[in-house]
Amino acid sequence: MHEVEIAVVGAGPAGLSAAIEAARAGAKVLLLDENRKPGGQLFKQIHKFFGSKAHYAAVRGIDIGCRLLDEAQESGVETWLNIPVWGLFGNHTLAVIRDGRAQTVRAKKIILATGASENALSFPGWTLPGVMTAGAAQTMMNIHRVLPGQRVLMVGAGNIGLIVSYQLLQAGGEVVAVIEAMDQIGGYAVHAAKIRRAGVPILVSHTIREAHGREQVEAATIVQVDEQMQPIPGTERRLGVDTVCLAVGLTPLAELGWMAGCGFAYIPDLGGFVPLHDENMETTLPGLYVAGDITGIEEANSAMEEGRLAGLAAAEALGYLREEAISRKAEVRQRLDSLRLGPFGEKRQRAKERLLGECRGQLAKQEPPDVSKSCQDLTRSRITVVTGVLSLEELAGSPGYPSQERLRSGKVAVIECMQQIPCDPCVGACPRGAISIAPTITDLPVLDAEKCNGCGLCLPACPGLAIFLVDLTFSPTETLVAFPYEYLPLPKVGTEVEAVDREGHVVARGRVVRVQNPPRYDRTPVISIAIPKEFAQVVRSIKRSGKR
């Protein structure tokens, strides 16, 4: 038997953050993961993160992962990799497999940060080679550097479906379509806009009927659905694809919690059954904490904050930190709350409040709180997001859009971010203080176009790739449009390119004027092209040039 003060199960962003905080506080911490490499889902996430500076905004997930690993090492966390935890007995004893043998680890405090698993969707043909989860495709291309297929149908337009589609394009694949059974996408509009510009159709109110093929996927039939999610006969369409990726939600991986016998609640907004926890992330079993996706599906930023909270609380309970604990935990809670603002976060915030309420209720044997509170509809933001492409009218009314007069006077930033998402790196990126987001992080970015001189520094800082530059004064007949472009090959200065609109349609010919890719842009090159004047508000990218 191995004894430690704090054992953390799962070395994803939540577990790593918990282990780091607890070890920094002075506790002896053991971090366990069944994988050979720590990091959980982080190393698959090659995109820049949302959030604020305090949450590593505009830093890529892979780079956050590297920082966390360094910090874990510096703070003296002991890490056991390739060790599956198969049991949790009571609140202090873990059963693990080490060197092929079953062993136990006894800890004064245990933090479960086991993450989530991807939901399945069954349909005729779903067992064929070529049908896989979106996470599997992400793992293959971003970690193992192999592309699982050439022509992909993505099922599900939540953030994972949208992000993985974008990453498939970056890895050199083609996404034939993204389909979504709801009548609007579930993920962020800015993520959707990236793949729409690249010409990927997003079909809402559509589902998959069948995957065809003998040895592997050769085609898929999709069908439109009505409001009751019933297929509409006659709307079937057959798409030639070799891969079907499923991005239909995640379910918390909480088996160890069940085994230990802690209290659970069923909260659909959090992904299903989740362990009850209090303000310190402690479950109904004293000394057993949870953090990250296991406590409800969110994203990596909130997983890290919950991990920190659990790590601080567990260390505090062991007598470390003392007075400092209260203020440190308050800071983390504040950051967590800021991530749960706005229409996307509110639902989770309410669900989390219910979890806390039920936890208190269960401990004190009180009446459960009003459940209907968590079931309110997602408040629509000011725009109608169906597939992420904004209309010119919507954009004209956006606080991120310069006036016509300002546009006519020369180069200026154009911000096409109109959903209340927890994100603000554009604010910090502007040396002239021309962008503000206030009072909360989910408010829309407001451009003070008089202050903006069109330097373009905000373009690569925006994780949504939602900022562009427009210069109507470029030449008597041409406008200059600059946009972020994270694909290979990069176009060459002077070459002619096909300019595309927000839906990826070729609308004009353009000429590449500049390609900027300095290290501080962190692999988000900015391309400037000259196009005929009348397309200034239409062109937002270029057609990607064929296969690599």
Place this chain on the structure above:
Amino acid sequence: MRVVDHPILGKLPEGRTVEITFDGHPLEALEGEPILAALLAHGIQRCRTTVKRREPRWFYCGIGRCTDCVMIVNGIPNVRTCVTTVGAGMKIETQEGLGRWERADA
């Protein structure tokens, strides 16, 4: 297909290679990669067939959870190839049904 050039991840680093065999054919694999990735890089899209209907199966979750990707590795069936790293001289075989054991000590 290997992703050699990547706009974010850069060029695939030149790593050491190891030789493995797949159903008797020699294949080159990159040191440290999972068996599944090595096979995928060579266009192999089948790991096993099912017990009753002999239907083909490949990978599904890619992270060791679903067991769709099991194959016979060095004579041991039911090895999850998405989380098992290649080794020099490793013998990998398509698993028919439940596969069969090749006892080293028999």
